[in-house]
Amino acid sequence: MLDVRGIKKVYESKDRTVEAVRDLTFTLQAGELACLVGPSGCGKTTLLKIMSGLLEPTSGEVLLEGKRVEGPPPGMAVVFQEYGRSLFPWMTVRENVELPLKQKKLAAARRTELVEESLAAVGLAEAHAAYPWQLSGGMQQRVAIARAVAYEPHVLLMDEPFAAVDAQTRADLEDLIRDLWHKFQVTTLFVTHDIDEAVYLGQRVLILSNSPTVIRDDLAVDLPDQRDQLTTRSSPRFAELRARVYEQIHRAKTPAAEPVGAGATALPTSADHGSTEF
Numbered sequence: 001m002l003d004v005r006g007i008k009k010v011y012e013s014k015d016r017t018v019e020a021v022r023d024l025t026f027t028l029q030a031g032e033l034a035c036l037v038g039p040s041g042c043g044k045t046t047l048l049k050i051m052s053g054l055l056e057p058t059s060g061e062v063l064l065e066g067k068r069v070e071g072p073p074p075g076m077a078v079v080f081q082e083y084g085r086s087l088f089p090w091m092t093v094r095e096n097v098e099l100p101l102k103q104k105k106l107a108a109a110r111r112t113e114l115v116e117e118s119l120a121a122v123g124l125a126e127a128h129a130a131y132p133w134q135l136s137g138g139m140q141q142r143v144a145i146a147r148a149v150a151y152e153p154h155v156l157l158m159d160e161p162f163a164a165v166d167a168q169t170r171a172d173l174e175d176l177i178r179d180l181w182h183k184f185q186v187t188t189l190f191v192t193h194d195i196d197e198a199v200y201l202g203q204r205v206l207i208l209s210n211s212p213t214v215i216r217d218d219l220a221v222d223l224p225d226q227r228d229q230l231t232t233r234s235s236p237r238f239a240e241l242r243a244r245v246y247e248q249i250h251r252a253k254t255p256a257a258e259p260v261g262a263g264a265t266a267l268p269t270s271a272d273h274g275s276t277e278f
């Protein structure tokens with residue numbers, strides 16, 4: 001449903017050339033929830049901008065439902081980290097969520113239905129008349145998520161959406177994402193540099209190498225579908241999976257990256273609800 005084929009991106013300016021992404025190829029199946037994790041600066045945001053048609057690749061292509069992405073595709077919604085900048089402060093919560101639906105030229109009755117359903121789904125039915133600046137950071141990010149869901153996208157891309165919220169809010173938002181995914185079955189790619197978050201959320205974790213970036217591993221997360229912060233994160237399988245991701249990223253950051261299993265790597269201990277970030 002979403003094909004990323006041989007994506008390469010070289011940023012060129014007068015005095016500097018940066019090969020941010022070398023060769024990325026993967027496919028997201030319809031209804032899949034995949035996480036993308038990699039070291040800081042490895043090109044995650046670059047890749048997402050290319051996938052959402054905001055940036056042109058140097059070579060390669062992205063296909064959404066067989067159609068080449070050449071500008072923001074109508075069936076795609078993106079949630080960014082900076083919720084503060086993505087909501088309009090002069091519009092109420094309801095108006096913010098409704099705006100893309102107006103641009104989609106939906107009838108008023110359908111817009112009302114979608115706005116109410118999505119605000120209820122993120123637990124903000126009561127806050128529809130508030131302005132974003134009257135809400136906490138976590139609530140603002142819920143509004144941004146509601147806006148994306150109301151749009152009824154075929155694909156939802158999320159670029160480190162919880163990086164700016166506190167740990168408790170982050171855990172709640174992670175559970176919200178899984179609930180919404182179960183409810184709406186939207187194909188989702190969630191970018192994070194938090195290994196625990198990637199394993200907890202995803203059915204699959206794509207691990208990127210250091211820049212210039214390629215896919216280092218594509219890991220199936222065989223944890224039970226019903227997850228909760230306490231039981232899932234303290235299960236032995238969760239610990240094994242996060243150790244594998246950690247090891248891959250650790251090796252990706254060393255200059256002569258060896259394949260997994262070629263040597264011992266000291267792993268951080270899995271503190272309950274702690275996270276490992278890069």
Ligand SMILES: Nc1ncnc2c1ncn2[C@@H]1O[C@H](COP(=O)(O)OP(=O)(O)OP(=O)(O)O)[C@@H](O)[C@H]1O
Pocket residue numbers: 011012018019020038039040041042043044045046047193211
């Ligand atoms: N507009 C640009 N011009 C030149 N170089 C850029 C530009 N945008 C990003 N880069 C470079 O491309 C590389 C990848 O950046 P990118 O922001 O995509 O990585 P990232 O994985 O999202 O980083 P982080 O995890 O720190 O947010 C970096 O070396 C960065 O300096």
